[in-house]
Amino acid sequence: MLEFKKQISEALAGLTGMEPGAVAEHLEVPPEREMGEYAFPCFVLARHLKKPPPRIAEELASQIAAGGLLGEARPVGPYLNFYVNRAGLASRLLPEILREGGHHGYTNEGEGRTAVIDYSAPNIAKPFGVGHLRSTVIGNALYRIFEALGFRAVGINHLGDWGTQFGKLIAAYRRWGDSSRLKEAPVEYLYQLYVQFHREAEEDASLEEEGRFWFRKLEEGEKEATALWEQFRELSLQEFQRIYDLLGVRFDAYQGESFYNRQLEDVVRLAREKGLARESEGAVVADLEPYGLPPCLLQKKDGATLYITRDLAAAIYRYRTYRFDRLLYVVGAEQSLHFQQLFKMLEVLGFPWADSCIHVPFGLIRFKEGRMSTRLGRVILLEEVLERAVELAHEIIREKNPALEDKEKAARAVGYGAVIFGDLVNDRQKDIEFDWEKVLDFSGETAPYVQYSHARICSILRKAGLNPGSFPPADPPPVDPGPDPGGELLQDEEEGQLLVTLARFREQLQRSAADCRPSYLARYLIELARDFNKFYHNCPVLHAEEKTRGQRLLLCEGVRTVLQNGLYLLGVEAPDRM
């Protein structure tokens, strides 16, 4: 499709004297499919040519010759609509998909540059709630998308494993701790202690002081405090790992906040040397007033350091280590101001790569009654959500496909898929109101819809004696495209539309990366699945006349491949049966 766009641009550029790039920028997708694949609005030329746009469209249409992917150019009012040569597109695209298989849609535009992605970052000793799902799932999708576009992706889990709350936790554990309960259900137990601490601190103000005391000990490297902290961290990590394994999420590094402890002094010193930071009320503060930002506190008056100091150290460390081309922070929108300050600090400190740092914000998951709060015990555990989704999927499978062999496996793919996809399909900037009914709704624009389409294609291919998913690039195509492949595809509108949608995969992928919005890709997959279902209902495959049958099988395999690849990039599995 990109090739088609290029051909249009060049043809029009030759006729109008515009730059091909400028033409391409004006090209748009018409609102109705009968209006072609691309349209050029002629208003842009009206003033220059001193002619009414409809006249221009007609004149241009008469001068454009079909050829290559360029089919018809038809003037409609002030627009010049372009129709792709579907036979040409099919003969080019389908063998290409077959050849590229699992890598179809991938490009090398990243040229090996590095994209560091900071995502998930759960807090040690706190339950992994649905709130952490967003960062995890968006980050994971971006990781895969950037990798697919030829970047070297580096995933970092910036664990929340440092800060005053660990002083509180140590204090609580020393008071009330029970090692056997800790071993049984570490995070749950630590979380209970944390909630208990806050409850009792309301009555007894000395607890807060005790918490600060133990955090100071921890920062000094005191033995008992450190040993407890290490234990908490290790046990929490094990639980998180289990969830990541379920979701198929990977990281290249687990460098939490504590990782930067020894680099903080340097950061504070650097800020002072640059004249950016100064002493104020006993604390070290950088004044960002000249940039319209609130002051940035680097060190508390008791000497303890702060979140932003660690983030500064982390950014500097990451640049030294990875020489990134871009550094993405997949972190909630509520921290936008924090990142504005962080990036401005980096800039003023003289790091030229400061503008390669990008905050990728997303909205909150909240209850109808208000936001989730770990401290108040208002959370929904991600594991519970996943379990219930899988259980529901299992039920549906038992009902609809009782003969299926490994139901558990398919149920996991569908259940996890529904949860992950449900998070990715809408614009990440928007808040999400948590609702069990919505999470457990598998109808409509959901992963199961896309997965079901995939499974049905697999079913068709199996019945044709073909083996879905096992067409490695080296293998010859299972169906010979013939001298005029796709010729028959012009017969039915549903085939043509499916083909055109199939061809748009790569540009949707690129758009997702450019905007860091996996939702574009998710929406595209819904559209492709929808087009497939229309095709499926109107165009018999197995019972078609021989030549048509071959071409339709080829089209099916193409759609199947793109559905699978697209789902993979979102972190969702594509089962063969469900």
Add this chain to the structure above:
RNA sequence: GCGCCUGUAGCUCAGCUGGAUAGAGCGUCUGACUACGGAUCAGAAGGCCGGGGGUUCAAAUCCUCCCGGGCGCACCA
């Protein structure tokens, strides 16, 4: 108070860099050939795109003000 995000059909949301009669899903109603899995498909109903002003040949989209919702704004992360 200031800043960022957000407001589209009863509900949940799309709408690509401004462009042709604003599109889906859910829900509601009506249909689908003893053909490839009906977790599907076709059709109907449903909209001053929060409101006013402005820019433009053209605004859901850009600017501005107002209203509603969310989130932030120095010793939490």
